Amino acid sequence: MYLGIFMKILVCISCVPETTSKINFTNNNTEFDSSQVQYVINPNDEFGLTRAVWFKENDGAEIDVISVGLENTDQILRKALAIGADRGYRINQEPTDSYQVAKLLSNHISKHNYDLVIAGRESIDYNGGMVAGIIAEILHFNYVTNCVDLKINENKAKIKREIEGGIETLSCKLPLIIGAQKGLVEESDLKIPNMRGIMQARSKPFEIIEDNTVETKTNTISFSKPDNHKEIKLLSPDNLDELIDLLHNEAKVI
């Protein structure tokens, strides 16, 4: 247990298209085509949420989950509640820019005494990798991303972080915000909500926050898809010299 009281954790959840979704655009390539797309909890956030549930189960902790989004995000937050979070918040704005999202989340965090805020290393749709860092800097929280292990004792955190070519261990005081990724918990640790969890989720507190702060620094104008790939050159397993020749003379990569 943390300082003899419950640790308060916030998990930031981004609602993203399921990983096998077809990525198409409509309206003259200005909007993501969400028809027939199933939404899920951003995978990095799900690793973070699962770690939070372990804190709750083993060390005593209270978990809030939050998402900036419109009504369609509610199902994702309900799933997080069914997995084990205690309270859900949705900030009712369409997310368009990382700075806007971070600012709205900061407004919420500054009104609560969170010891630990968990976000994902990056969202798999926008891939900004920046929301958590912006919050940290606005609120003067310590911040560590690419987090693959987190231990908390009293008011001190010990964190393992994946770096290029290895893993480093860092320590700091709370409050802390982390960027979670696989490793923080394993794939096999992820929880599928059971019936009891789903029933319980229905009666857990869920609040919709109206905050009209809009501070964006960018606008997405249009989308495009990678060019259609040129034909592959198939080579026989008995003719590896030709492959080497092509890699050397044509592709110039060896």
Added chain:
Amino acid sequence: MSILVYIESNENAIKKSSFELLSYAKELSKKLSLEVIALVINCSNISTLQEFGPDKILSINQTKLNLFNAQNYAELISNVSKSTGAKNIIISDSVNCKYLASLLSVKINAAFISNVVSIPSSISPFILKRSTFSNKAFCDIKINSDIKILSISKNSFGVNKNKSEPIIENIENDFIESGIVFESVELSSGSVSIEDADIVVSAGRGMKGPENWNIIEDLAKTLNAATACSKPVSDLGWRPHSEHVGQTGKPVSTNLYIAIGISGAIQHLAGVSSSKVKVVINTDPEAPFFKVADYGIVGDAFDVVPKLNEKLKVFQAENN
């Protein structure tokens, strides 16, 4: 006013990715008529940067910057940005750069754009292309803030030589140290890291078991390549997590990606598709990877890979 390029290093040696960043900055400077300043921290071989056209090199040597610390580095780059009037800050897309950039963006009131893949198509308004949806798409993004931090996707722009005679200035900088304390580091021994490698040899479930990875490692060694793997391979514990590439693993944007016994699931391809040249070796001609690769061999890895390795050794002996 200037374009500031943060030159990343690894054990006091400048990283090769810096040359691409300088090439990008040089091209941008033609559009914006701003000078290019390279910021180098604790590096010895700074003269190599002259080949890529900086107007000025600011060199800092301070022991308290020996270890990368995102807060400290962000603080330092913020100070330098302010004193040089930097309007555009160019960084790589490494994990460390992205880590510090989000902090830096708040300190200097800048927009941070990650995964940039092009020079701006327009300057006023400032519009450029970045990759999104885990490399499955691109978006054109308009940046409204005066100061911009751009992290450039590896291998998206290329390296252009452009010799210059930069002014070299040694500077000192003081900052309040971060509350995050370094404890220790475990480096994976001897191997080339996926992030730094020009060639990545990656293998999947088609390898049947961890005991067969020696043929993958041998090929990687010959090519001075990093080894990588598909997600199930790391989930099964055949290979360490740090080798898992794809949408939920590490992104790979290398010159040559060799996929062995990997089917090419959408989540795998998402993370590796921005690699320049892709070679696939798979027994199944219907494997989806064949649809996105440049060269393919329909064949058994256990037969093809050792043969390829031997032939490469011969090729290298002849070409050296």
